Structures are given as C-alpha cells and as structure tokens.
Amino acid sequence: MSWNDKASNGAGRGADDESLGREWRIGVDIGGTFTDLVAIAETGALRIAKVPSTPDRPEQAVLDGLDALAAAAGETVAGLLAGCRLFVHGSTVATNTVLEHKGARVGLIATEGFRDSLEIRRGIRPDPWRHREPYPPVLVPRHRRLPVGGRIGASGEELEPLDREALDRQIERLLAEDAEVVAVSLFNSIFADGQERAAAAAVREAGLPVFVSSEIAPVLGEYERTSTVALNAYVGPRTARYVSELSDALAARGLAVPMLLTQNNGGMITPAQVAARPASLLLSGPAAAVGALRHHCDTIGSDNLISMEIGGTSCDVLVMADGEVALTDALDIGGHFLAMPSVDIHTIGAGGGTIARVDAGGMLAVGPEGAGAMPGPAAYGRGGQEATATDAQLVLGRLAPGPYAGGAVSLDADLAEAAIRRCIAEPLGIGVEAAAQGMIRLLEQKLLHALEHLSVEQGHDPRRFTLVAGGGAGALHGAAVARRLGCRRVYVPRLAGAFCAFGMLHSDIRHDTSRVHISPLDSADGAAIASRLAEMRAELAAALAEAGFAEPVWQYGCDLRYQGQQWDVTVPLGASFDLARLREGFEQRHRQLFGHVQPRGTIEITRLRLAGVGPVAGAAPAGPAPAQGDPVARSHRPVWIDAARGRCMAPIYEGADLAPGHAIAGPAIVNEQTTTVLVGAGDRLEVDAHGNYAITLDADAAEDKR
Structure with missing residues (x-):
C-alpha cells in the first residue's frame, strides 16, 4: 500500500517504451460489453487494453485482457504480474448474480x-x-x-x-x-x-x-x-468462488501481491473481507469513478464535478460537490433493497449497446434493454439484429466504419443501416437518418433525466459543475447533455473509455460502520456517543490494520431527522460533539433537499456513522510534451451535428496528434484510443497540461433548437 509513484501528475499517453520500468499498478473493470484494463508503471508509462467481456465466464475476460495488456507493454504476462505492486479489480459477478437470478x-x-x-x-x-x-x-x-x-x-x-x-x-x-x-x-x-x-x-x-x-x-x-x-x-457463494478462483489464477500467472477489489463505498477491500460482506461488490465497478473524480479534481481545478460514464450497457451518474461524494444505504438492486454504505450512483440502461424499438403504440422507445457483449450492436457483425445507439452514431457519421474500441471490434456501416431501417425507419415510415437522429435525441433526453436526478433534485446548481464525460460513449453525448443541463464546461479524460479502471488506481482502502442510536439532539449524552464511536473505531481499526494502516483517517457522521419524520439526513460529525453546529448542518442540508426547515422543530439522532480510510497514493501517468504547431485534421467527413445544423463536413482529428496547448473549434470529431469526442458547433476544445480535453460550451447556443 505504501508504494508511491514517481511520475508527474497527469493523464497523458505515458513515457516511451525504453522507460516502461518494472513496477506496475493494474486496474481491471468488467463492464457489460467490454472489460477495461489500465496499467501505470513507476515511470508514469501508461498502457490500456480493452477486450470483450465474457458474461458466462467473467474471469476469462480478465485473463484475456492481461494477455492484451502485456502485449501492449512489451512484456510477458508473467513479467507484467511479477512487477505488479497493486492489482485492483471491479467485479460485476455479484450484480449479475442478482439480475440473472443465479x-x-x-x-x-x-x-x-x-x-x-x-x-x-x-x-x-x-x-x-x-x-x-x-x-x-x-x-x-x-x-x-x-x-x-x-x-x-x-x-x-x-x-x-x-x-x-x-x-x-x-x-x-x-x-x-x-x-x-x-x-x-x-x-x-x-x-x-x-x-x-x-x-x-x-x-x-x-x-x-x-x-x-x-x-x-x-x-x-x-x-x-x-x-x-x-x-x-444470495450472492455469497458465487462471489466468493469467483474471487477465489481469479486470485488463484492470477497467482499461478505470477501475481505476488494480493488482489484488491473495489466495493460499493468507492474504497478497496481484500478478498477475505469480501467473503464476510459479498454484497459490498454490487456496485464494485461504477463506484471506482470516485477515485477517477478525485484525481481529476486537480487536473480540472474544480471540486464540483458530475460524472456521466456511459459504456456499452449503462450510464452511471455520480456527483462530487465541494470535493465530497454522497453516500447512501438505500439502494435498489434488481428490485431488492440493500442497506449497506454505497456511493450514491444513479444507473440507467443507456449505453452504446442500448436497443431501440417501436412499441405497440407506434412510439419510438430506447432502452433499457441492451445488446450486451454478445452479439452486441448490429454493426459489430456478430449476429446482432436489433438497432442500437452505436448503430445510430455510425449512420450519423459520428463514428466511422472500421476498428472500434481500441480494435476490440470492427464497425460495419451497412449492417447498422440495415438494422435501423428494418427495426425503426420502416415501422415509423421515415428515413434511416431521421430514425437514427430520433434514437440519439431520445437517448440523450434519458441521460439528461439521470443527471437531473442527482444534481437538480438534490439541490445542486449545475452551473457550478463541470460535466466529466467518461466511458466509451460518454464523450459523444457530453456536450449536448451538459448544454441542456446547464453546465458550462465538459471535461473528457484521455482515458475516458477506461474511466473506472483508472479510478481504481486512485482509490483508498475504506471501511464503514454504523450503529443505531436514538436520542433527542438537544438532550443527547455526549459521553455515551463518544463511547459508542470508540467501540466502532476499534472494530474498524482491526480491519484496516490487516491492510497495513495503523493510523487511518477517521470520518464521523450522524443521521438526524425531525421527530416523526420518516427519512433521515446525514450530517458530518466533527472531532467534538457540537449541538449547535449539528443543528445548523442539519437545517442547511434539509433546506437544500426539501426547501424548508422547522426553526424550533425537535431534532433527533437516529444513527452514528464512522468511516476508516487508509489513504493510498495515486498513480499518475506522465504528462505529454507541449504542442508544436497547430493541430491538423487527418480527414473530413459528413457528420450530423444537431437538429439545427444537420450534417456538415466536420474535421476529424486523431488524439495521438493532439498535445497540451492545442485548441479546436467545433464542430469537430476527435478519435481517441478508447472513446470518440464530439465537439458541438460553437464549442471550443482545448488540450490541457495533462493531455485531457476541456470543452467550453457555446453560451449562446439554443439547445432546445437542436
């Protein structure tokens, strides 16, 4: 846990092959369509791999990805793993067990x-x-x-x-x-x-x-x-079996350190600790976005961020306000309630593989069903017959035929057009392009509602926030959705398509616990509360000591509510039990959530909370060299930009050609290794000092006309 990386801060392409180094950190995120792997060397060199997920045998995608990652690093798998000092995995096994009723x-x-x-x-x-x-x-x-x-x-x-x-x-x-x-x-x-x-x-x-x-x-x-x-x-036996078998397979291939797993609260735990609370992996992959946001706070220069991570199957939304990510213990997993501390993530079925269809009433519907890893969108050429968002992006020229997702698949425009014609255009009596436009606009409306759920509905003003577009498909929708939400900036990391895998390498060891403690706030026994918190701290200290943290960071909190109220509000609890500060914090949060307070209302404590955090130094890729000269487009092609402008000849840039200092005026397309960036008309994209893309939105654009 104490290995500190020697690289400069950033998210660029990494160092030259000669300086790859021998010590690595590896993050692995299994998604519904692709499995992403990120490796960062002690020198700051960065390597990425993206392989199709294997839902029936999820561990196989991890092993396939390691083969691809080792090849990208010019290593054998044994050599790569032998030099690995931190291996972090986000697993979908627990989630799939519930959703598939297995x-x-x-x-x-x-x-x-x-x-x-x-x-x-x-x-x-x-x-x-x-x-x-x-x-x-x-x-x-x-x-x-x-x-x-x-x-x-x-x-x-x-x-x-x-x-x-x-x-x-x-x-x-x-x-x-x-x-x-x-x-x-x-x-x-x-x-x-x-x-x-x-x-x-x-x-x-x-x-x-x-x-x-x-x-x-x-x-x-x-x-x-x-x-x-x-x-x-319900998920325990299958999850424990998967974690054990993968750990053994990695050790057999040369991994000398224990595998760690991301859990619902955004922190990391050991396999042994997973066995005690296997449902802590139900948000394992998406919760790693917390680590990515914490890293990008520094690169963006803001701690008010909204992440929209869109993969092949779903969109995960997360809000960081004033540097803090909200936790919840009221999750719905496949219609089943889960009361465990978890990052407050809102997930909808809206990704590149989301299926569109015409319903029985003759209306266009998009999602929540997806085409998955197999067969995937029709354009993949794997037998998929349904029209998906990826097919629509291809028809509209935003994606190009040929290798996609780092070469993991190849896109066929004829197959995409045929699927949209058969499934959408002909039933609606419209053209293929109009059908594709409708699919994208409806999908983006669903994305907007998902963002509003965790921002506007939680009392946050989107104008204060930067939208971070992650996932392979996030940067295609980022500008349009941010404009409608009211954000003024969009940030696209170079590693957007491996957003959560990268975030895992910036996650901390974290354990949470809580105790029911019902008492009127004004007459609360401070000594009794301190004693209860000391018991909780001793419990967590033992778990953190197993991971090598003798002096963790402690975060205290308590749940408060008005007497007779059904829902609680969590308020931070400082080093001392200050009644006036707790009342003030509760009323401030209550007003933000519900729009009112009871000035003389009776407030009661319902629960005490404690989090123990073992900080792990982040692994930052080496920053790229500054730009030399102006950016040059590799080509131009007709791209549908928005409803007001329709198609136009847009310049197509390659991310490998762009460096810090470069700026591009929209409309334009940027092809990156793991994502595609759509720059709207009137928007301006700049490459920051870390090699990431900062997009300033056109303040005068009328999004309702698009």
Missing part, C-alpha cells in the same frame, strides 16, 4: 411472526402509475423462511428467550431443503444481538455458512435488514 439456495431464520417481512416489503410503490406490476420474486421462498420463538424489546431487553428446540428443528428443515447458506434476521436485533449470535452459532455447528443481519446491516427497519442480509447470502 444465486444460492438461501434459508432464512426469522422471529416468529416476521417470516414474511421480506415479501411484504414497505408497501411503497416506486412508480404509483404502475401499481399492478408485480415485484420481482423474493430471494428466499416461503418454504425456506422459517420462524423461531424469542423476542427482543425496543430497548434491547429480552422479552422472550430464544426457542432453541424450535431453532434446531428449523435448521434440520433447511438441511432437508438443501439450503446452501442461511441468513439470520431476528426482530430488534440492532438493540441487542445476543439471540442472533446464538442462532448463527447453531447454524454453523450444523455445517452451513451463515450471515447475520446485525453484523451486515445494523439499521432500523425489519425489511431493510432482512433484505440486505438475504442479498449477502
């Missing part, structure tokens, strides 16, 4: 009378206009949700002892049902966990792995805790 056979031990809380939920419909739509099947069917006697009161007192005989009988039933893993969620266990621990011990004695709700999710709400522990049990 999890373990879970048994649930619940308090008598509460076996159905998992199925009853909260009774709240996310969309009231779709009240007939059924919820997804519960992770644990009723015949494996078994009750036991025993009861804990709201103050932690034991009202009824745990029925050990009933517990033994239920464990026998679960064994007869071939349960592979057991989740234990007993009523009010957050106030006293003795009965849960006793039940878990009995399950372990019977030879079954077990997850306990008070350890996994110490939060209020029986459904929230039960759903969270059930999710961990």
